[in-house]
Amino acid sequence: MFDGLHDIDWASMEHAYGSAEEIPALLWALRSPDTGERRKALDRFYGAVHHQGDVYPATAASLPFLFELAADGATPERAAVVALLVSIGREALERGFEDDGTEIEYYPPTGCGQAAAFLRQRGTEFAELACDPDPDVRLAAIPGLGLFLDDAGRAAAVLRERLAAERGIAARLRIVEAAATLALGVPAAMHQVMDWLAGLAADPAWGPVTRLAAVVQRARCAPDEIGEDVVPAAVGLLRETAGAIPVRRIAPSPSRPATPTDTVAPQIVAAFEDLDRRTRVYAPTTILLRTFHDVLGARVLERTAVLAEQLNSPDPGSRLDAVRMSGELMRTWRGDHTRLLLLVADQLTTADQEVAAEAAAVLASCHPIAAPAREALAAHIDAQRAARGPHVWAAPQALLRRSHQEAVRALARLGDARALPSLLAALDNDADAWRAIQVSGHLPQAANELVPRLCDHLRRIDLSQQRTEMSANAILSALAALGDPAAVAAVLDTLGAAARHGQHQITRSALKALEAFGPAAAGAQDTIRPLTTATDAHIRPAAVAALWAVGGDLAEVMPLLLGLLDDRITDAADLLGEIGPPASAALPRLRNLLTHDYEWVRVPCAAALWEIGGEAEAPAVLDALLQAMAKNPATANHVVACLDRMGPLAAPALPLLREQLALPRRGGRFQSVDHDEELQRIGRTLIARLDPPALAAPVPPTA
Structure with missing residues (x-):
């Protein structure tokens, strides 16, 4: 194995985190009989050698040895190695070449050209891997037929053969996608592939999933030629797939070691949990439908029609993916989204709390346009409180708790006081209070109830701990938004403590809060004034702004402002x-x-x-x-x-x-x-x- 591996000067090359001298050991580890060692090596390859899709010269230099592993039947988990090869090749083609096929010159140079050239030379071997006895290897290799096999006729023939031989949905979807990739990469194959996809789309013998894939991938090949019949055809086939794909419960998220809450802010923990949720795909057709939405682009009405069908699926995983796609559409494209907002709001009544929570989260993220969903959110919250009691915000069932919290946060972002009871319960019981704090500033009409509780939370924060920065900033931001002078004393105490502990961001947030209070905080001038000459570049302007807001002394502020114009x-x-x-x-x-x-x-x-x-x-x-x-x-x-x-x-x-x-x-x-x-x-x-x-x-x- 690996002839010539040590003839390469790996130490002279780099990956994302420095020297590439570890690559030989990683390659040997990918062949290890120990599962943990293999997984660790693969993670390191993706995390450093192929970091976020980058293709370094060292990445390209590793390809012959990765291919040797992929071709050797004795390699454990060959499919994972083949998938890595395909990922490197795909990124090399996308990042290293212009649309006309000319190589992009980077400085320092990347390994894109070298990687693409090597994998194209091995295109016929991808055809062999696509026929491998191991179904996982076949599945991983199929995209390579569209990416690396320059012989259009051979590639198209292999794809036809594989489609006839494969019975699984995942394999068929990848085959049809590879055909479109082939047509886009090899113009000589375009006419042949387009005709084949048209035939697949029209032939009931292939079943609705394969036919839907053909419709979508044909549109991907020629987005400018999408006719009025394409979206209705796709919607009809999508409706048929409901009977072709078994309905399954949403699989629970993989368990992870508990994060130490005494060292990591809860907002950080939640952000990673949310990232995990966003990267999961629950339905086999989701990637295909994402492609369709990308192709349709600004056609908001047509995309809404597709999403309406997706949201009507009996499969909860399909609906969950559709809710997220709906949010992406509304956050990215302009248009009248009333219908889609109401469709997403309809998901609040589902028995699946994860779908309901995601619907509420999407409505919260789209709050400037989410008014049509206001009553649905309020009804959902009221129903949960009636069924589960006033403390449902802190329900022990994780999915129910998230569903309620996201709905309350969405309603609060709309400025609706019906969210207040749950927010007050959260602040009083300190259960996920940080989630309530983040949206409290949207309810100025309830300042008299919120401000005392927020001030109490602010006073309890230990400003000597760096992990408390996000919590303190959120409370100060909420108090500034509410604008109640009753908070001045607590904010002033926090300002002094933050300055003593060198908490620059908290100091700045406290100054901004005092600025929001204006003349009502006039007694804070003596505390603010020394900060106008602070060494921190963010504190100085915040202090000057606060000094002007609370005191209004132009003679004092103007020299400071003219000085700030320098930096x-x-x-x-x-x-x-x-x-x-x-x-x-x-x-x-x-x-x-x-x-x-x-x-x-x-x-x-x-x-x-x-x-x-x-x-x-x-x-x-x-x-x-x-x-x-x-x-x-x-x-x-x-x-x-x-x-x-x-x-x-x-x-x-x-x-x-x-x-x-x-x-x-x-x-x-x-x-x-x-x-x-x-x-x-x-x-x-x-x-x-x-x-x-x-x-x-x-x-x-x-x-």
């Missing part, structure tokens, strides 16, 4: 804009900063220039804003907010605003639902104000 430009500009005309001393500096090479500096400086200088600064401000938004659409929220304040002088922005609103994909900062919905709202308001005839004109479709 914390954005923070200083935002506060200068808030001060307005009295901050005219900053005008020369702000004008100079409009030539800064970073748009995230130019935009806040332009906004401040408008707030301070007004109409006289309009031409320069408008030019800076429009150039920044055209170059970096992520600045759009800040730009349109300033344009909104400029009134009729913002008229030259109309073409860019119309262009922005015509985009089907969500935009704005982080392309999130909340930022995009705000962007659309202000954009439409501006267009209506600046061009009233536009109200009568049809809005360009976004889906």
Whole structure:
């Protein structure tokens, strides 16, 4: 085994975590009779040698030896090795080559070209592996037929043979997918593959799952040729698959060692649990349907029709996957999502608490548009409290507890006070209280009940422990959102303790809370003032902003702000804009900063220039804003907010605003639902104000 393995200077190459000299040992471990040793080596290959899909020169150099393992019948778990080979090859082709097939030149060079060339030379051997007696090896090798076999005729013939021979759904789905991959990678095969897929889709003998795969993969090959009949055909076949795939209970998540809660923040633990959930797939058709949704892209109405059928499946795993896909659609694409929101809300009544919890979590993540689901969420919460009692938030059954908590959080994010009883129960009993704290700020109408409890939790935090940072920040953020001056004393105590313990992020959060309280926190000035000269670059601007908010002493604040313009430009500009005309001393500096090479500096400086200088600064401000938004659409929220304040002088922005609103994909900062919905709202308001005839004109479709 492994002739020439030690002739390679592995130590001269690197992987994601340094020297690649460990690769020979990893290769030998993949052949070990010990299961644990093999799994550890495979994890290391994916984690370091093929880190997040990267293909290093060392990755490519390992391929001959991995292939030797895959071809040797004595290798344990050969399928896992074949899957690793396919993954390396797929990533090498996707990352290393342009659409026209030319290799991308990277510096430092990657191993993509070398890896792709080697695996293409072994294309015929993938054909042999695809016929291996071991079904797992066949399943792992099938994608290689579409990726590495350049002889289109041979590849198509092998795929036809395999489809006729295989009976399992997973294998058939991969075969049809490999055919589409072949057509996309080898243009000479396109016509042949398209005809074959059309025949499969139309032939009832193949069964609904294979036919659905043919419809989807044919659409993948030619997305611009998707006709009006494609989605209805897919929906009909999807409906037929309900009878072809057995209904199964959702498999429980794999057990993991308990995380020590005394050293790891509960938010971190929950984030990893959520990541685990998101990476799991519960239904055999889910990957296929994800492909279909990717191909359909901005066709929101058609995708909603597909999701409606998915959400109607008798199989809970299929519905769970569909709920997650629904969230991805609503968070990524613009359009009227009312129907889909109601369909997701319908899942709250299912007997499967995991599906209900996921539905509630999706509604919470889409809260700026989730109002149509409000009554369904309230009814779900009321039913659970009636059936399980007032403490269902802390129910011992993990799925029931998550279902209730996610629904309460979703309703709270809508600002609905019907979420309050469960939130108060959580805060009083300290059961997963951090989940309640995260959404408390959305209920300002209940500040009198929430603030005392939040302050009590804040006082109990041990600020000498780093793991408490996230909890303290969340409470301070909630108190700032609620804006009740009754919290000033607790926040001030926290500010002092955080500063003593060097908790910079908590110090900053406490300053922001005091800023939110404004003059009601005037007694905090003596504590805030020393922090305006803190060494931490984030604390200084927060302290200056808080000092201005609570004291309003321009003579004290202006020198500090002018100093901040040297290093914390954005923070200083935002506060200068808030001060307005009295901050005219900053005008020369702000004008100079409009030539800064970073748009995230130019935009806040332009906004401040408008707030301070007004109409006289309009031409320069408008030019800076429009150039920044055209170059970096992520600045759009800040730009349109300033344009909104400029009134009729913002008229030259109309073409860019119309262009922005015509985009089907969500935009704005982080392309999130909340930022995009705000962007659309202000954009439409501006267009209506600046061009009233536009109200009568049809809005360009976004889906």
